[in-house]
Amino acid sequence: MKYLIANWKMSIYNAQIDQFFKDFKRSQFPLNITYGVSVPSVYLQKTALTLKKNGWLAGGQNVAFAESGAYTGENSAKMLKEVGADFCLVGHSERRTYFNEDNQTINKKINRLLNNDIKPLLCIGETLQEYENKQTKKVLLKQLKECLCDIKDVSNIIIAYEPVWAIGTGKTASVKDIKTNIQYIKQVLQKKFGKTVPVLYGGSVKPGMSADIFKIDCVDGALVGGASLNCADFLGIAKDM
Ligand code: PEP
Numbered sequence: 379m380k381y382l383i384a385n386w387k388m389s390i391y392n393a394q395i396d397q398f399f400k401d402f403k404r405s406q407f408p409l410n411i412t413y414g415v416s417v418p419s420v421y422l423q424k425t426a427l428t429l430k431k432n433g434w435l436a437g438g439q440n441v442a443f444a445e446s447g448a449y450t451g452e453n454s455a456k457m458l459k460e461v462g463a464d465f466c467l468v469g470h471s472e473r474r475t476y477f478n479e480d481n482q483t484i485n486k487k488i489n490r491l492l493n494n495d496i497k498p499l500l501c502i503g504e505t506l507q508e509y510e511n512k513q514t515k516k517v518l519l520k521q522l523k524e525c526l527c528d529i530k531d532v533s534n535i536i537i538a539y540e541p542v543w544a545i546g547t548g549k550t551a552s553v554k555d556i557k558t559n560i561q562y563i564k565q566v567l568q569k570k571f572g573k574t575v576p577v578l579y580g581g582s583v584k585p586g587m588s589a590d591i592f593k594i595d596c597v598d599g600a601l602v603g604g605a606s607l608n609c610a611d612f613l614g615i616a617k618d619m
Pocket of ligand 1: 385387540544545546547548580581582583601602603604605
């Protein structure tokens, strides 16, 4: 089963969400793909209803590291669950960069999500400097080890390999690099947990060019930001799968 997951970031308002679903009604999305949308939390409840009616998964974009209490401005995993979250992004590079999230915080968030029966979609990937210094595997290994340090069972986790330099830049990693790095992630998981999990690619995926990525046998789908805001583009990517 392939996954196609949208990340609407902080780039969509009520009017665009309504337009997306209006276009969605007229669209024929290919079957046998698991679809999901990561929605800003203020819109999650209303959006989750429509998504679930159509068999799509509803997702959060962030979760508090704590279970509950005096954390002004945060949303707990239990709150996300109550408004319909099936999954939640964690470790996205924008959270690491702008909100200083480190692997230890991300590990706490993964635990909160699993305890509340929400699938974590863990994003990992190297910066441009790390890529140029040929440190990608080292970075991926550290992120996997630290983010999943006390996790006993990875069955409910999904991973997205997202080179930081490819997110929102229009630059995509090469087929060779995507293959090498996703294979490596799967090897690490197999060694540590005795099993692997779905691993998606993310980073400027667009309709038309995405077919080459989906031909790579170890790629289990895509996490899509910019091109997921428009239903026709998202459909174009689904058709490439
Ligand atoms: C993302 O937000 O995870 C992402 C991959 O964004 P974009 O597709 O815009 O690069």
